[in-house]
Amino acid sequence: MSPVGQLLSYIAHSAPATRRPGEGDEPYMRPEIGFIPNWYLQFLDIDFGEKWHADPGYRKSTIKTMSGETRRRFGGRSDIGILQDPDDPSDLLTGTYGALLVSGIYGVPIQYKSDDWPWGQTGLMTDEEIDALEPPDLDENSFWMEFISQLDWIEDEIGKIVGFMNWQGVLNNSFRLRGNKIFSDMITAPERVEHVFECVTRTMIDGAEFLYERQRDSGVDLGHFTISNCMVNMLSPSQYEEHQLPFDMQIANSFDSIGVHNCAWRAD
Numbered sequence: 001m002s003p004v005g006q007l008l009s010y011i012a013h014s015a016p017a018t019r020r021p022g023e024g025d026e027p028y029m030r031p032e033i034g035f036i037p038n039w040y041l042q043f044l045d046i047d048f049g050e051k052w053h054a055d056p057g058y059r060k061s062t063i064k065t066m067s068g069e070t071r072r073r074f075g076g077r078s079d080i081g082i083l084q085d086p087d088d089p090s091d092l093l094t095g096t097y098g099a100l101l102v103s104g105i106y107g108v109p110i111q112y113k114s115d116d117w118p119w120g121q122t123g124l125m126t127d128e129e130i131d132a133l134e135p136p137d138l139d140e141n142s143f144w145m146e147f148i149s150q151l152d153w154i155e156d157e158i159g160k161i162v163g164f165m166n167w168q169g170v171l172n173n174s175f176r177l178r179g180n181k182i183f184s185d186m187i188t189a190p191e192r193v194e195h196v197f198e199c200v201t202r203t204m205i206d207g208a209e210f211l212y213e214r215q216r217d218s219g220v221d222l223g224h225f226t227i228s229n230c231m232v233n234m235l236s237p238s239q240y241e242e243h244q245l246p247f248d249m250q251i252a253n254s255f256d257s258i259g260v261h262n263c264a265w266r267a268d
Contacts, residue, residue, distance in 0.1 A: 007224055007259040008032070010164070013066040014040055014048065015095025016117060018164045019226040019259030038115045040066050050112040056092045056150045056157070063089040092154050093163025096147070099228065101165055102173045102203055104143040105136055123179015130178055130192055135202040138210065151214055160218040167208055169227045169261075170247045171235070173200040183234060186243055193243055201247045205254050223256035230263045 010020035011034025037048040046052070046062045053059075067086030098117030100110055111119040125133070138144045154161050174196045175182050185193045204225075212222050227248060232240060252258040 005257065007226075007257060010094070012091055012094035012163070013063050013070070016099055016166055017261060018094065018166055019224065019261070020164060021222070021224060035070070037113075037117065040069065041115045044069055047114050048112075048116065049114045053097050053112065053118065054146065054150075056096075056153050059096070060089060060092050060157070063092070090158050090160070091163040092158065093151075093161065093165065096150065096165065099166045099168050099172070100176075101147070102168055102200060102207070103176045105138070105141055105203060105207070106173075106177060106200075107143075108176050120176050122176045123181065125177050127189075127192070130196055133177075133196060133199050135199045135206070138203075138206060144207070151211075155214075155218050160220050161215045162220055164222075164226070165208070165211060166228065167204045167225070169229045169232070170197050170201055170204070170251075171231045171244055172228055173204070175231055186235075186239055190243065197243070197247045201250055205251060208255070224259060225251055225255040225257075226259040226261060227251060228261045230261070232262060 005024070006022040007019040008022045008026060008030065009017055009032040011017045011032050014035065014037045017032070017034065037046075040046055041048070044062075044065055046065060051058050052062065064087065067089065071086055095117075097104060097110075100108065100118050100120045103120045104110055108124070109121045111121070113119060136144070151161055171182070174193075177200070178185065178196060182193065182196070208225055215222055229248075232244070235244065248258075248260075
Protein backbone atom coordinates (compact mmCIF):
# COMPACT_ATOMS: atom_id res chain seq x y z
CA MET A 1 0.00 0.00 0.00
CA SER A 2 1.13 3.55 -0.62
CA PRO A 3 2.33 5.68 2.32
CA VAL A 4 -0.16 8.05 3.89
CA GLY A 5 0.42 11.62 2.78
CA GLN A 6 -1.17 14.92 1.91
CA LEU A 7 -3.88 14.84 -0.74
CA LEU A 8 -4.23 17.70 -3.20
CA SER A 9 -6.99 18.83 -5.51
CA TYR A 10 -6.49 17.52 -9.02
CA ILE A 11 -8.42 18.57 -12.12
CA ALA A 12 -7.37 16.80 -15.30
CA HIS A 13 -8.38 18.28 -18.64
CA SER A 14 -12.21 18.49 -18.85
CA ALA A 15 -12.59 16.18 -15.83
CA PRO A 16 -14.44 16.69 -12.54
CA ALA A 17 -12.22 17.55 -9.59
CA THR A 18 -10.74 14.75 -7.52
CA ARG A 19 -7.73 14.29 -5.23
CA ARG A 20 -4.22 13.03 -5.79
CA PRO A 21 -1.26 12.37 -3.49
CA GLY A 22 1.01 15.36 -3.03
CA GLU A 23 4.65 15.25 -4.02
CA GLY A 24 5.72 17.23 -0.97
CA ASP A 25 7.21 20.20 -2.81
CA GLU A 26 3.99 22.08 -3.63
CA PRO A 27 3.54 25.66 -2.36
CA TYR A 28 1.33 26.18 0.69
CA MET A 29 -1.16 28.19 -1.36
CA ARG A 30 -1.79 26.19 -4.49
CA PRO A 31 -4.85 26.97 -6.63
CA GLU A 32 -5.99 24.20 -8.95
CA ILE A 33 -7.56 25.51 -12.13
CA GLY A 34 -9.52 23.42 -14.58
CA PHE A 35 -12.06 23.76 -17.36
CA ILE A 36 -15.29 21.89 -18.04
CA PRO A 37 -15.94 20.27 -21.43
CA ASN A 38 -18.04 23.17 -22.71
CA TRP A 39 -15.12 25.58 -22.31
CA TYR A 40 -12.92 23.47 -24.57
CA LEU A 41 -15.75 22.99 -27.04
CA GLN A 42 -15.83 26.73 -27.70
CA PHE A 43 -12.38 26.51 -29.27
CA LEU A 44 -11.74 22.88 -30.23
CA ASP A 45 -13.46 20.24 -32.34
CA ILE A 46 -13.92 17.66 -29.58
CA ASP A 47 -16.95 15.50 -28.96
CA PHE A 48 -17.27 14.72 -25.25
CA GLY A 49 -20.04 12.20 -25.89
CA GLU A 50 -19.97 8.44 -25.44
CA LYS A 51 -16.89 7.92 -27.61
CA TRP A 52 -14.81 10.12 -25.30
CA HIS A 53 -15.70 7.92 -22.33
CA ALA A 54 -15.61 4.54 -24.08
CA ASP A 55 -12.56 4.90 -26.35
CA PRO A 56 -9.27 5.64 -24.52
CA GLY A 57 -7.49 6.12 -27.83
CA TYR A 58 -9.82 8.95 -28.79
CA ARG A 59 -9.58 10.31 -25.26
CA LYS A 60 -5.79 10.38 -25.52
CA SER A 61 -5.87 12.38 -28.74
CA THR A 62 -8.27 14.94 -27.25
CA ILE A 63 -6.19 15.31 -24.08
CA LYS A 64 -3.22 16.22 -26.27
CA THR A 65 -5.39 18.75 -28.10
CA MET A 66 -6.70 20.27 -24.85
CA SER A 67 -3.18 20.41 -23.41
CA GLY A 68 -2.00 22.29 -26.46
CA GLU A 69 -4.85 24.78 -26.18
CA THR A 70 -4.29 25.59 -22.50
CA ARG A 71 -0.55 25.88 -23.10
CA ARG A 72 -1.15 28.21 -26.05
CA ARG A 73 -3.45 30.43 -24.02
CA PHE A 74 -1.75 30.39 -20.64
CA GLY A 75 1.84 29.37 -21.26
CA GLY A 76 3.73 28.05 -18.25
CA ARG A 77 0.75 28.84 -16.04
CA SER A 78 -1.30 26.09 -17.69
CA ASP A 79 -0.23 23.46 -15.18
CA ILE A 80 -3.36 21.39 -15.72
CA GLY A 81 -3.15 17.62 -15.67
CA ILE A 82 0.32 17.81 -14.14
CA LEU A 83 0.68 14.04 -13.97
CA GLN A 84 1.62 13.95 -17.62
CA ASP A 85 3.66 15.38 -20.43
CA PRO A 86 1.19 17.52 -22.42
CA ASP A 87 2.62 16.13 -25.66
CA ASP A 88 2.49 12.52 -24.49
CA PRO A 89 -0.26 12.16 -21.85
CA SER A 90 -0.16 9.18 -19.52
CA ASP A 91 -3.30 9.86 -17.46
CA LEU A 92 -6.01 8.52 -19.73
CA LEU A 93 -8.24 7.51 -16.84
CA THR A 94 -9.30 10.63 -14.95
CA GLY A 95 -12.65 11.93 -16.17
CA THR A 96 -13.83 8.65 -17.67
CA TYR A 97 -17.61 8.36 -17.18
CA GLY A 98 -17.55 11.68 -15.32
CA ALA A 99 -19.19 11.00 -11.96
CA LEU A 100 -21.26 8.03 -13.11
CA LEU A 101 -19.06 4.94 -12.84
CA VAL A 102 -20.95 3.52 -9.87
CA SER A 103 -24.28 4.58 -11.37
CA GLY A 104 -23.42 2.76 -14.57
CA ILE A 105 -22.55 -0.39 -12.64
CA TYR A 106 -26.04 -0.29 -11.12
CA GLY A 107 -27.68 0.17 -14.50
CA VAL A 108 -28.66 3.83 -14.19
CA PRO A 109 -29.37 5.10 -17.74
CA ILE A 110 -26.56 7.42 -18.84
CA GLN A 111 -27.08 10.26 -21.29
CA TYR A 112 -23.77 11.20 -22.87
CA LYS A 113 -23.39 14.86 -23.77
CA SER A 114 -21.19 16.32 -26.49
CA ASP A 115 -20.52 19.41 -24.37
CA ASP A 116 -20.69 18.21 -20.77
CA TRP A 117 -19.99 15.38 -18.38
CA PRO A 118 -22.48 12.50 -18.68
CA TRP A 119 -25.90 12.93 -17.14
CA GLY A 120 -27.71 10.17 -15.29
CA GLN A 121 -31.42 9.63 -14.74
CA THR A 122 -32.19 9.50 -11.03
CA GLY A 123 -34.78 8.00 -8.75
CA LEU A 124 -35.93 5.17 -10.98
CA MET A 125 -35.96 2.42 -8.33
CA THR A 126 -39.16 1.59 -6.49
CA ASP A 127 -39.44 0.60 -2.84
CA GLU A 128 -39.45 -3.06 -3.82
CA GLU A 129 -36.46 -2.71 -6.14
CA ILE A 130 -34.42 -0.88 -3.52
CA ASP A 131 -35.32 -3.41 -0.83
CA ALA A 132 -34.17 -6.25 -3.11
CA LEU A 133 -30.99 -4.45 -4.22
CA GLU A 134 -27.70 -6.34 -4.03
CA PRO A 135 -24.18 -5.19 -4.89
CA PRO A 136 -23.57 -6.30 -8.48
CA ASP A 137 -21.06 -9.06 -9.17
CA LEU A 138 -18.41 -6.97 -10.89
CA ASP A 139 -17.04 -9.96 -12.82
CA GLU A 140 -20.47 -10.41 -14.39
CA ASN A 141 -21.30 -6.73 -14.84
CA SER A 142 -21.15 -5.60 -18.48
CA PHE A 143 -20.57 -1.92 -17.68
CA TRP A 144 -17.70 -2.74 -15.35
CA MET A 145 -16.14 -5.18 -17.81
CA GLU A 146 -16.21 -2.51 -20.54
CA PHE A 147 -14.29 -0.30 -18.13
CA ILE A 148 -11.78 -3.11 -17.47
CA SER A 149 -11.18 -3.42 -21.22
CA GLN A 150 -10.14 0.24 -21.19
CA LEU A 151 -7.62 -0.52 -18.44
CA ASP A 152 -6.20 -3.27 -20.64
CA TRP A 153 -5.86 -0.88 -23.59
CA ILE A 154 -4.25 1.84 -21.47
CA GLU A 155 -1.70 -0.55 -19.99
CA ASP A 156 -0.82 -1.90 -23.44
CA GLU A 157 -0.52 1.63 -24.87
CA ILE A 158 1.21 3.47 -22.02
CA GLY A 159 2.81 0.68 -20.02
CA LYS A 160 1.11 1.73 -16.80
CA ILE A 161 -2.34 2.79 -15.62
CA VAL A 162 -2.18 6.37 -14.34
CA GLY A 163 -5.09 8.41 -13.03
CA PHE A 164 -8.13 8.32 -10.78
CA MET A 165 -11.75 7.32 -11.11
CA ASN A 166 -14.52 9.38 -9.56
CA TRP A 167 -16.33 7.02 -7.20
CA GLN A 168 -18.58 9.79 -5.87
CA GLY A 169 -19.96 9.38 -2.33
CA VAL A 170 -22.45 7.14 -0.57
CA LEU A 171 -25.28 9.68 -0.64
CA ASN A 172 -24.53 10.92 -4.16
CA ASN A 173 -24.66 7.38 -5.56
CA SER A 174 -27.72 6.41 -3.54
CA PHE A 175 -29.57 9.52 -4.70
CA ARG A 176 -29.04 8.48 -8.31
CA LEU A 177 -30.71 5.17 -7.54
CA ARG A 178 -33.52 6.40 -5.30
CA GLY A 179 -33.94 10.09 -6.09
CA ASN A 180 -35.53 12.48 -3.62
CA LYS A 181 -37.15 9.59 -1.76
CA ILE A 182 -33.78 8.83 -0.18
CA PHE A 183 -34.40 11.80 2.13
CA SER A 184 -37.93 10.86 3.16
CA ASP A 185 -36.72 7.27 3.61
CA MET A 186 -34.42 8.53 6.35
CA ILE A 187 -37.54 9.40 8.35
CA THR A 188 -40.05 6.77 7.28
CA ALA A 189 -37.84 3.79 6.33
CA PRO A 190 -34.32 4.19 7.76
CA GLU A 191 -33.62 0.49 7.28
CA ARG A 192 -34.05 1.03 3.52
CA VAL A 193 -31.47 3.82 3.58
CA GLU A 194 -29.05 1.62 5.48
CA HIS A 195 -29.55 -1.14 2.92
CA VAL A 196 -28.89 0.98 -0.17
CA PHE A 197 -25.93 2.67 1.56
CA GLU A 198 -24.48 -0.76 2.34
CA CYS A 199 -24.81 -1.82 -1.29
CA VAL A 200 -23.19 1.21 -2.88
CA THR A 201 -20.45 1.36 -0.24
CA ARG A 202 -19.52 -2.25 -0.97
CA THR A 203 -19.38 -1.52 -4.70
CA MET A 204 -17.27 1.61 -4.21
CA ILE A 205 -14.75 -0.22 -2.03
CA ASP A 206 -14.58 -3.35 -4.16
CA GLY A 207 -14.21 -1.37 -7.37
CA ALA A 208 -11.49 0.91 -6.01
CA GLU A 209 -9.55 -2.00 -4.51
CA PHE A 210 -9.65 -3.84 -7.83
CA LEU A 211 -8.52 -0.76 -9.74
CA TYR A 212 -5.67 -0.08 -7.32
CA GLU A 213 -4.48 -3.67 -7.62
CA ARG A 214 -4.42 -3.36 -11.41
CA GLN A 215 -2.61 -0.04 -11.16
CA ARG A 216 -0.12 -1.44 -8.65
CA ASP A 217 0.64 -4.34 -10.97
CA SER A 218 1.36 -1.80 -13.71
CA GLY A 219 3.75 0.19 -11.48
CA VAL A 220 1.40 2.86 -10.09
CA ASP A 221 1.01 2.63 -6.30
CA LEU A 222 -2.08 4.37 -4.93
CA GLY A 223 -4.03 3.84 -1.74
CA HIS A 224 -6.26 6.85 -1.05
CA PHE A 225 -9.97 7.32 -1.65
CA THR A 226 -11.83 10.50 -2.55
CA ILE A 227 -15.42 10.82 -1.32
CA SER A 228 -17.62 13.31 -3.14
CA ASN A 229 -20.16 14.55 -0.59
CA CYS A 230 -21.89 17.07 -2.85
CA MET A 231 -25.33 16.31 -1.42
CA VAL A 232 -24.39 16.19 2.25
CA ASN A 233 -25.72 19.73 2.65
CA MET A 234 -29.20 18.25 2.28
CA LEU A 235 -28.74 16.46 5.61
CA SER A 236 -28.83 17.83 9.12
CA PRO A 237 -25.76 17.12 11.27
CA SER A 238 -27.70 14.47 13.17
CA GLN A 239 -28.89 12.81 9.94
CA TYR A 240 -25.34 12.69 8.63
CA GLU A 241 -24.06 11.22 11.89
CA GLU A 242 -26.80 8.61 12.04
CA HIS A 243 -27.11 7.55 8.41
CA GLN A 244 -24.00 8.41 6.41
CA LEU A 245 -21.03 8.76 8.75
CA PRO A 246 -20.77 5.01 9.47
CA PHE A 247 -20.34 4.33 5.76
CA ASP A 248 -17.89 7.18 5.21
CA MET A 249 -15.90 5.70 8.11
CA GLN A 250 -16.08 2.25 6.51
CA ILE A 251 -14.56 3.68 3.35
CA ALA A 252 -11.94 5.63 5.30
CA ASN A 253 -10.89 2.52 7.21
CA SER A 254 -10.49 0.57 3.97
CA PHE A 255 -7.82 2.85 2.48
CA ASP A 256 -4.59 4.55 3.50
CA SER A 257 -6.02 8.05 3.47
CA ILE A 258 -9.24 9.77 2.56
CA GLY A 259 -10.07 12.99 0.75
CA VAL A 260 -13.50 14.59 1.00
CA HIS A 261 -14.95 16.85 -1.66
CA ASN A 262 -17.73 19.10 -0.38
CA CYS A 263 -19.23 21.57 -2.84
CA ALA A 264 -20.10 23.83 0.13
CA TRP A 265 -23.22 25.14 -1.59
CA ARG A 266 -26.03 26.49 0.57
CA ALA A 267 -29.60 25.22 0.41
CA ASP A 268 -30.93 28.71 1.12
